[in-house]
Amino acid sequence: MSLDHDLGAFIDRRQRFAEAIGDGLAIIPAAREVARNSDVHYEFRQDSDFFFLTGFDEPDAVAVFNPAHAKERYVLFVRPRDREMEIWNGRRAGVEGAVAVYGADAAYPVDQLDQKLREYAIDRPALFYRLGNPAFDARITRLLGELRAMQRRGHGAPTRVEDPSPIIHEMRLRRSPAELARHRRACEISRDGHIEAMRYTQPGMYEYQVQAAMEFVFREGGSPRNGYPSIVASGPNACILHYTAAEYGYHSSDITRTFPVGGRFTAPQRAIYEIVLAAQLAAIGVAKPGARYESMHEAARHVLVEGLVDLKLLPKGVEDSLAMHLYREFYMHGTGHWLGMDVHDVGDYKIRGESRVLEPGMVFTVEPGLYFDPEREEVTFHLREYSEQEMWERRDRLGMTAAKKLEDEEKAKAPTVTHRVPPEFRGIGVRIEDDILITATGYDVLTKGTPKTIEDVERTCAEAPRLPR
């Protein structure tokens, strides 16, 4: 059982979910164990939607929500207690624990699922189930077939199959105070790991050794696992790009810091770093309730382009470079993403084609960067204005392959200009990423205290590490 199982929070989520599905029947499967090699499995991590509603962190379970039922409104199907299996594979809550600890109205061994579903689904107008899991989909199709056969004998079968994810994902998008406390802790632990990485790193080390120092701090701080596998990369210019983060209480942080292995930024590294930092601060500065999500990307992009133009890294001025998206040669990703139980968390960015408006309780990353391929001596820019919005709409409409073909044709027609990348910038990659919470009046940087200015980064790199090396 999870140590901090806060039953009240899960009951509240289940009530809100039950209200949303009304007299429907919802079936939410847990994650399964995945074979790695031989009889070894990958480390198990529960499905986020399933955990959000149940707090139950064992594999091979299924949660059923049936709000119109007289008694069994929330039912867990779980692996039963088995003394021998538990000796080898760890403790199980069993049907007893599913009721006593996890608050199910009833619980059954998972092999009784099909039989119980036939009973629960009778006279339910809608089945809430997310298609896309082949083994489970087949089970649901079979169930529906059986129910339709029964219908001839006078019982109603569900006529709608609906994806429950939009309901759950809108709930996950806004953090409650208790969720926020866990999320803050994930961010603090990640901050501490990054600080130790800056202190610990020295020339000649392997990337995985830096990773180990950082992850030692994560685990020691109470994080049972990372939010995602660490990405620790060093470039040929002694400029090192990290992104990694701890998970705590099923909430993930996401931090990137770029620091010089030798402890001091060179002048070209410094120039690029200052642009990315200014872009990041500009983007964070526009975050507040009521602001469009897109406005952060627009703010970051503007500052990045101004910096690139100043350094003569683009062949055109600021306005043209933005309209023609010339910066994409050095900044090819978006400025952030929702952050929560998943590192790239759920939730829509646009609603009916329009950028979503920020609300208190939403958490996202702001992570601009600039990247200069070490082997790219010159860049050929295509001089044509286009709208990214239209590009994405066309890609959605035509599919990626057909849309790309059209894009290539348009590019081929556009005039080009070839521009040299000065050698001192080649091989530099800088990204700076923090986690931002929208508050009632503005924002709060959850990852504050992670060294970010050149001065703070260099000072931290010069400090003695906590860990021996």
Ligand SMILES: [Mn+2]
């Ligand atoms: Mn990120």
